[in-house]
């Protein structure tokens with residue numbers, strides 16, 4: 154996986170595309186939950202499910218299918234007033250699916266572990282992108298405080314932090330221009 158910092162930075166950047174009046178504390182908590190949720194599959198590792206299993210790490214919870222399910226369910230939790238089937242509901246469903254999907258997309262750019270089962274449960278093949286500049290993050294907190302962890306932070310600063318800053322600057326410029 155990329156580190157939690159990388160996933161959170163991208164979720165924050167995506168959240169800035171939503172109009173300020175919709176960005177409640179509840180919205181942010183659920184945005185954070187969506188970007189980290191795919192790694193709930195590490196529970197499976199602890200329960201003895203093999204990494205390469207479709208329910209193993211980077212399996213079903215890292216798939217497009219899972220992101221769509223999360224996207225469809227989240228708007229009701231995030232904004233209780235939004236009407237089921239409305240345009241706003243659809244827009245939030247796309248948003249939460251994108252935030253959830255940002256996680257496996259970043260994982261597929263890491264240089265370690267097994268690939269991502271993007272198309273599970275229909276195809277359990279694991280995929281990486283051809284370009285993988287991000288150092289894979291260790292699983293667990295203790296191993297993160299090491300030379301390995303520092304390497305992860307450095308590559309994420311470069312390959313996630315810089316694009317996120319450019320993205321946020323673009324949003325700022327766009328808001329100023331449209332005022």
Ligand SMILES: [Zn+2]
Nearest residue numbers: 154191192260
């Ligand atoms: Zn992951």
